[in-house]
Amino acid sequence: MRYLRSTTTFLCLLCITIASCAQSPAVKSPAEKIRQLLDKYNSYKLFNGAALVAKDGKVIYKGGVGYANFEWEIRNTPDTRFRLGSITKQFTAMLILQLAEQGKLKLDGHISDYLPYYPKANGEKVTIYNLLTHTSGIPNYTGLPDFFSRLARNPSTPKEFIPVFSELPLEFTPGSDYKYSNSGYFVLGAIIEEVTGQPYASVLQERILTPLHMNNTGYDKAAPIIKKRAAGYERNGDSFVNTAYIDMDVPYAAGSMYSTVEDLYLWDQALYTNRLLNAASKTTYFTPFLKGYACGWMTGPVTLGNTKDTLSSIAHGGGINGFNTIIVRIPGSKDLVVLLNNTGPAPLEEMVQNILAILYNKTYKAPVKPAPAPPPAKTLTAIAPDTAAYRLYTGKYELAPNVVMAISTEGGHIYEQLTGQARFEIFPSAPAEFFMKVVDARISFKKNEQGVVDQLVLHQNGKDIPAKRVE
Template sequence: MKNDLQKINLNILIAGFLLFLMSFSALYAQSKAEKIEKLMQTYHKYGQFNGSVLVAENGKVIYKDGLGMANMEWDIPNTANTKHRLGSITKQFTASLIMLLAEEGKLDQQKPVSTYLPDYPKPMGDEITIHHLLTHTSGIPNYTSFPGFFEEKSRDPYKPEEFVETFADSSLQFTPGEKFAYSNSGYFLLGYIIEKVTGKPYEEVLQEKILTPLGMKDTGYDHQETILKNRASGYEKTGNGYRNAPYLDMSIPYAAGSLYSTAEDLYKWDQALYTGEILSEASKKKMFTPQVPNGSGGYGYGWGMNYSKLENSKDSILTIGHGGGINGFNTNIIRVPEDRNLLVLLNNTGGANLSDIGENIKHILYNESYEQPKKSVAKELLSTIAEQGLEAALARFKELKSDDQYALRENEINIAGYQLLRTGMTKEAIAVFKLNVEEFPESGNVYDSLGEAYMEDGNIEMAIKNYEKSVEIDPGNNNGAQILKDLKAKRKSK
C-alpha cells in the first residue's frame, strides 16, 4: 500500500511539473505575442503601419491581427483575413509554377526563351534562359522603370503577348548571366511562358496547381472589376493624411505582381513549403539556394536569402523572404526555416518600412533587444509642407533630425519625395530629395531620385549631373545608366 501511495504521489508530482512547464511555455509565448502587439500598435499610432500581420513561431501562430482601416471611406477595419494586393510576393508563386512544369518535363530552366517563345526577338531569345529570368540575371530592362511608364502605360489593359512587345525589343542592359538586376520584365515573361507551355491562362494554372490543392481560398489574381469580399483599398500618404492610390490595370503587373492574398492564406503557403504537397525537395532546394550570391545571402528562384547573426549566439540564421510594392500597398513575407518561424506584413497605405518592422519582430522571437519605434521625420516633413509650405518644412527638418524621438531614414525621405513628385509638387520634391543627398551622400539611390526629379522638371543638365553621380557610386544601377545615356543623347540632339 505504501509503495502504491508513493507511486501515486510521484505521478501527481510529474503531472504537476508537466502542467507547470506547459503553463510556463504558454506564458512565455504569450509574452512574445504581447510584445509584438505593443510594437505593432506603436507603429500604427505613429502612422507607420496600416494593414494585416501574422507571426508564427515553431510553425504555430502566436499573433495575428489587423490594424487601421481596410477602407477609410467606410471605416472598415483591417483583420488578419483582409485581402491585400501582394505586389512582388507574386514572384514566388510564378517561380513555383515554373518548377512544377519542370518537374512534369514541360520545360527546362536551362533552355533559352526561344524554345518556348519562337517569335521572341533574336538574338536575345536565344541567349536568355529560364534560369536567367528566375534569378533576375537576364539583362532585360525593368519595364516599371521606363521613363513615363506610370503616366503613359499603367492604366491601360494589355494582353500578355501585347505587353511583352513593350520590352522585348529593348537592348539588354548586360550579357545574360553577367550580373543581377531586379526586373519585373523577367517575371512577366515567365508568366507568358507558363501560358504558352500549358495552353491555359496564368491564373488558371496557378489555381489548379497551387491554390486549390492548398485550400488557399482567399488568394488569387486581382481583377479590378471583380466583386471581392474583404478586399482592402490601397492608399498613399499625403502631407497630412491619405489619398486613394492611383489606378493600375492589373494586367500589367501580371505574373510579376498581380496576386492578392491574406496573412492567414500566406501562413498556409508557408506550412505547405515544409512538405512535399506541392513541390519536390529537389525543386525547393533550387528555389531556396542562392543562385546569385550577394553579400551575406543572395537570390534564388523567386525568393531572397540572407544570413544574420543572433545577439545571444555565435550562429547565424538563414531567413528566406520577399517584399512587394504596388500602388497603395507594400508587403513582406519572411521565413526562418530552421525554426519554422514566419512573419507576414501586409500594409495598405504604401511606403511602410516593413524591413525594420520585420527585424524588430524577429528580435522579439529570438529574445533579443529591439528598437522601439520612433516618429518619422519624413512624415512630419510632408505634413509641414502641406500645412505651412516648403520654407517652414526645411526649418522644421533641421530641428527634427537631432530629436531622439524622431527617426531619419533614407528610404522614408525618398518615398516622401516621390509622393510630392507624383502630385505635381516638383519644386518641393527636388528640395526633399536634396535633403536626402545631404544626409546620405554615399548612397547612389538618393542621386538617382534627385536626377529623376530634375528630369521631370525639364532640367536636363542637373538630371545628368545627378545620374552620373548615382552610377559612379552604384555601377550596378543599370536603369540609371540607361536613363543617363538617353539624357545625353537628348542633349546632343538639341
C-alpha cells in the same frame, strides 16, 4: 502546537508571496508584445494592415491594425485581402519549376524555345533560369520613364505588352550579373500560358491555390467583386489619400496577386513538404544564384532587433500602388513573419527585425514618432536644373540590406529607382536637393572631404534615412 505554528508560518509566507505577485507587473507574452508593437507603429501611421507571426511552425499571433477602408472605417483583420506586389514572383517561380519537373520545359531552355513571338535576337540568349534569378539583362519595364504616364493604366494581353521591353538592348550578358527586373517574371507568366494552354490565373489556381486550400488568394482584377479586399492608400503629408489606379494586367505574373496573412501561412507550411515540388526541385527553388537571389526568393541574414545577432532567412517583399508587403521565413526554426500594409511604403524590414527580437528575447528600438511632415512635394517649386551636375549623383546607394536606390539620368532628366519598384523622376529644389512628385519625399546628396558625392539622404515620413554609395 508545533503543527499550528508551522501552518501559521506557511500561511504568512503564502500571503507575502501573493502580495508580492500582485505588486509585480505581469510578464507579457511574445504575442502581447507583438500586438503592442504593431499598435505603436499604427499609432504613428507607420503601419496599417495585418500581421501573422509563427514560432516553430505554430501561429502565436495574427491580427489587424488600422483600416482596410478608411472611408467606411472598415477594420483590417487577419482575413483581409491585400495586393501582394512582388511576393507574386515566388508563386510564378513555383509554377515554372513544377512544369520543369514534369518535363514540360527546361530551365536551361531559352525564351525563344517557348515564345515564338519574342524577338530572337534576345530570346535565343536568355534562359528560363536567367528569368527566374533576375540575371537576364532584360530592362525592367516598370523603370521606363513613361511607365506610369503611358502604360500603367492600360489593359493588355501578355503578347500585346511584351514588345514594350522585348526589343530593347540587353543591359548585360545573360547570367553574368544580377539586376531586379519585373520584365523577366512577366515573360515567365507568358511562358506558363504558352506551355499549358491556359491563362496564368487558372494555372495558379489549379496547381497551387486549390491544393493548398488558399481560398482567400487569387489573381487580382479591378472589375470582380472580391470580398474583404483592402483599398490602397498613399501618404500625403500627415494623412492618406487614395492611391493611383493601375491595371492589374500590367504587373501580371510579376505582381498581380492578392492574399491574406492566414493564406500565406498555409503557403509557408506547404513549402516544408514535398506537396508542390520534389526535394531536388525545391533545392533549385531556394538555392541563390547571384547576389543572394534564388527563384522568387531573396536569401540572407536577418538581424534581431538592434543586436548583431542574425538568423538565416528566405524572404521577399512587394510594393505596388498603395500596398507594401513582406514575407520572411526562418527555415532553421520554422519561424514566419508576414506583414501586409495598405498605406504605401512602410518600415517593414525594421518591423520584422523587431518582431524576431521579441521571439528570441533580444533588445530592439521601439518605433519613433515621425516629426511633422514637411510641406507636400507638390508645393515645392523646381529650380532651373543643373544638368551638368547630375553626373555627380548617378550611382547606387544602399538604404538597407538588399534595398538600393539607383540614381540615373536620361535626356536631361534625373531619376531614382528603389529595388523592385518603378523608376520616378526627381526634381531639383536647391543645389544637391531634389523632391519627388509621386510621393512626399526629398533626396539630398552629400559630399565627403574630397568633394566626392558618397551618400544620399532620403527624407520621407518624418525620417532621414542615409544611404552610402556602393557603386
